[in-house]
Structures are given as structure tokens and as C-alpha cells.
Amino acid sequence: MNNNQTIEEIAPEKSIWRFLISELKPKARLFTTFNIISIPIVLLGIFLIIIRFWKGIGEISNVNQEIPWGLWKGFNVVTGVAFAGGAYVITFMVYILNMHKYHSIVRVTVLNGFLAYMFYAGALILDLGRPWNIINPIIGNNFGVSSVLFLVAWHFLLYMVAQLIEFSPAIAEWLGARRAHKILSAMTLGAVIFGITLSMLHQSGLGALFLMAKEKIHPLWYSEFIPVLFLVSSIFAGLSMVIFEGSISQKVFFNKITEKNHLAQKGIVLGLSKICTGTMFAYFFLHLLVFIHGKRWELIDTPMGYWYLVEMLGFVLLPMIIFFYSFRSNNLFMIRFAAILTIVGIILNRLNISIIGFRWDMVDHYTPSWMEIVVSLTVVFVQLWVFRWVIRRLPVLGGSPSWSLKKEH
Numbered sequence: 001m002n003n004n005q006t007i008e009e010i011a012p013e014k015s016i017w018r019f020l021i022s023e024l025k026p027k028a029r030l031f032t033t034f035n036i037i038s039i040p041i042v043l044l045g046i047f048l049i050i051i052r053f054w055k056g057i058g059e060i061s062n063v064n065q066e067i068p069w070g071l072w073k074g075f076n077v078v079t080g081v082a083f084a085g086g087a088y089v090i091t092f093m094v095y096i097l098n099m100h101k102y103h104s105i106v107r108v109t110v111l112n113g114f115l116a117y118m119f120y121a122g123a124l125i126l127d128l129g130r131p132w133n134i135i136n137p138i139i140g141n142n143f144g145v146s147s148v149l150f151l152v153a154w155h156f157l158l159y160m161v162a163q164l165i166e167f168s169p170a171i172a173e174w175l176g177a178r179r180a181h182k183i184l185s186a187m188t189l190g191a192v193i194f195g196i197t198l199s200m201l202h203q204s205g206l207g208a209l210f211l212m213a214k215e216k217i218h219p220l221w222y223s224e225f226i227p228v229l230f231l232v233s234s235i236f237a238g239l240s241m242v243i244f245e246g247s248i249s250q251k252v253f254f255n256k257i258t259e260k261n262h263l264a265q266k267g268i269v270l271g272l273s274k275i276c277t278g279t280m281f282a283y284f285f286l287h288l289l290v291f292i293h294g295k296r297w298e299l300i301d302t303p304m305g306y307w308y309l310v311e312m313l314g315f316v317l318l319p320m321i322i323f324f325y326s327f328r329s330n331n332l333f334m335i336r337f338a339a340i341l342t343i344v345g346i347i348l349n350r351l352n353i354s355i356i357g358f359r360w361d362m363v364d365h366y367t368p369s370w371m372e373i374v375v376s377l378t379v380v381f382v383q384l385w386v387f388r389w390v391i392r393r394l395p396v397l398g399g400s401p402s403w404s405l406k407k408e409h
Contacts, residue, residue: 085203166191
């Protein structure tokens, strides 16, 4: 069976279950560099996760009652959600602003966002001392329905549903379900509008969670504008990840991308870099206003102040300048370099707020154990495995059946 076959094209005696089982077979080389690196880490990570649920979170993690937010929340959840912001930005550009030149990357961006939320919600379960209590913020138990955590929890759940609906036409095409495809395609615009609203709310909502920790976060990273800064940064964080992943996909999944989409890639990258420049300028300017208004000059000449300058100058201002000059000179290589710098900068920012600058004045400051790092990498690698599996089987990067194209356009 070739990659583009659907259930309708298979012999009638074969059921959907036989079709799905056949799709589980590998469709590429097993011994690749990525597999050789990721498989041992994932196997070790699974073993550590079993220990975590068997003996408790303290067996593999350094979190405690004073520092309950560890690497799994700070990196996998808070940072990962920022990188998933490309989904709501691209869908807004395509479906609301009618910027059709970005239509070819909608599905892959939504897929990445959906998987990010699904796996990072899983990482959240790992970081709870009593994981069965994850239902509490959803039902308002102990926290109340007016708490920020209640809002963020429901935003997460509903946005994952919205993203699944947005991506579902690709699943229908894969299965050859024409009637379902027609219904799901009709639901797409509504899901997009609903999803954009939810995503903007919870991107800022994650920042709002830190408003309650004013005395615990270093003054250089705390301000009442954290929700706004989280929202703005999620725009260029998500688009930088789209640029970075798109560059890799162009090489790894070359045969899955149509010639038309290959040719459109340059224009897409240039357009995204222009948007990154504008939003990074807004973000840097907001930080500057917060810094000046807060009169924090005396904090600069300290070790934490130097670290703050590294983040703001090296991973916000510098990539912003590179983005600006690169799209003016049509330099794709430098745009991708700026995207990598931006990704590193977002990781630094989220970790500075949630870990490095959180209770920075404690004698015994939290540092993640090697086991926490392995589990974090396991979550990321498994997400990439699923992403790769979907890309190689579903019409995500192109190759939709002709019957579906008439309905989409």
C-alpha cells in the first residue's frame, strides 16, 4: 500500500482496523541519526517515569514544598506552550486575514500545536505530586471558578479540542471519509475563531499565574505586565519555531512536499521574519518601558542583571536586528539563524521566570536532576516521533486527494 492510499482504495474485505494496523509499519529507515540518539533516551525516560509513579516524584525530581515548580513545568509546559503559539497566529493570518500564501503551512503548524499541548499537558501530570488531583483546577475544587488556574485549565482543554477539529479534515482525507470531511471542513472556521480566542487568553493566562508570586520572582523579570509580555512573545516564539521546523521539514520530508509548496517556501519564510521583527520590537519596547518605569537601574550591576542583559540584548535585540536585515536582503540562512537565537531566548526567558529567577535568593536553589532532564527530553522526543509518524502518512505537507481540494477552495 502506498502512502496516499485510503480505505476506499483498499480491497473491500479489509476493515478500518487492518488499515490502521498496516499504517503502523515503518515507512522509513530505522537506523537514522535521530533514532540512534532518541531511542536510548526515551527508553531510559520511560523507566524513570515508571519509578516516578511507583515511588513518588521525589525519587527522580528535586522539587520540594518551597520550590514546587520544576523543569517539567518551566520547560515542557510554560516554554513549550509559547512555541505552540504559531498555530493560532498562522490560522488567524490565513482564515481571518485571508493571507492565502501561508495556507500550505496551516496543517503542519496546527499539528505541531496540537501535539505540543497534548504532550505538555502530559508533562504537567508528571510534575504533580498527586497527579490524580489534576482534575481539581478543571472542576474548580480547592481553587474556585474565579482562579486563574481554573481559566488556564479550561483554555487548555478547549483549545486542544479546537485544534483537533481544525486538523480533522486531514484525518478524514487519510481515511477517505468524504462525508465526514465535508462536515469537518465546514466546522473549521468556527473552530479557528474559537481557538484563536482561547489561545490568546491562555498565553496571557500562563503569565498571569506568576502575578501571584511577586515576592518570589527576581524584580528584573517580574512586572504586572507579564501576561501581555507572554502573549506578545508567543507570537514571535511560535513563528520562529515554524521557520525552524519548516527548514528541517524541507529536507527530511522533501518527497512529501509538492513542488508548488517548495517554491512558496521562500516567500513564507520572508513574510514570517517580517512579522517576527515587528512583534520583537514591540516586546523589547515593552520590556524597556517596564524597566525604566520600575527604576531598576541599580539591579543591572549585579550577576542577575548581567544575565538579564544577556537575555534581552543577545536573544531579543540581536535576533530582531538580524530578522530585519535578513528579510530586506532576502537572506534565508540568516533568517533561520535568527529563528534559532529567538528560540533560545524564549527558553531563557521562561526558565528565568519559572526557575532561575524564582526564589533566586534561597541558599539551596533548585536545580533539576539529571533524571528530570532525561524525562523532559523523553517528552520532546516522543512528540517528534508522533509528529514524524503523522507527517509520513497523512496529507499534512501536501498531497491531498483531488476530491478534497474542490471543497477547500
